[in-house]
Amino acid sequence: MSLALYGHLFSSYTQKVLMALYENGTPFEFRALGQDEPGNVGAWLKRWPLRKFPLLIDGDRTVVETSIIIEYLQLAHPGPLRLIPDDPMAALDVRFLDRFFDLHVMNMMQIAVNGALTGDPVKRKEGHDESIAKLELAYAWLDGELAGRTWAAGDAFTMADCAAAPSLFYADWVHRIPESYPVLRAYRTRLLERPSFARCVEEARQFRPLFPLGAPDRD
Incomplete structure (x- = not known):
């Protein structure tokens, strides 16, 4: 191998x-x-x-x-599912969304985690507050952007969804996606039901006590 x-x-x-x-x-x-x-x-x-x-x-x-x-x-090592489209413009859309989830969701969630890891209550609160503010901006944009789509970039599952799944999974632990963003909440649910991500979630379940903000009793 x-x-x-x-x-x-x-x-x-x-x-x-x-x-x-x-x-x-x-x-x-x-x-x-x-x-x-x-x-x-x-x-x-x-x-x-x-x-x-x-x-x-x-x-x-x-x-x-x-x-x-x-x-x-x-x-x-190509497989049957092409995670980056062959069409250059479609591929550009996928790469943009991939970067959006990494930079504006996953990394914004990490601010709260890093604050908690310091052990300083003030830095913990500051980090959490900053995460919430920045995630709220990302959630609002995504709820509009994803309207009418099954997956991040349209009907096909792509690299953008591979970025979105863990990003939204953990971000929702830090700042739960409000009910006022039904499109985004439904998308997160679809990602959780995707066999590839469901497997990731189960394989990592034993490590939930490591989450410094306290893992919620769900998902």
Whole structure:
């Protein structure tokens, strides 16, 4: 088996790549990163000292950054589902939405998590308040943008949905999507029902006590 993925099952960015692999049934070896896996950690840091994951190994090739990994998989290990459209303009739309979910949802959720991890009640509140304000802006835009669509970019499931699933999953834990955004709430529900993401959720369930804000008793 030539493909190996280093990451953590509770990591939103790891889940994004796992979804792409699961969607196409691509064979790979998962190499968990954690205190109980010092060998994996050492091999990962040797390949990528910037300490970011996930990281994909394909033979002698190292591929990092989630969107690049998914694009690489489509080029080097294509499956029946094309997560980036062949049409250049349609592909541009997918790449934009992929970046939107990573930058304006996932990373905004992380502000609250980082604040909680400091252990400082003031920084915890500041981080949570900032996350809520920025997620509210993203939610409002998405509720209008996704109207009439099944998936992020239209009728086809794409890389943008791989980014959206873990982004909205964890963001909703930090700031629950209000009922005033029914389109976005319904989209999150569809993502949870998608077999590739449902698998990610179940595989990571054991790690929920690690969520520093307290994982809600749902999903």
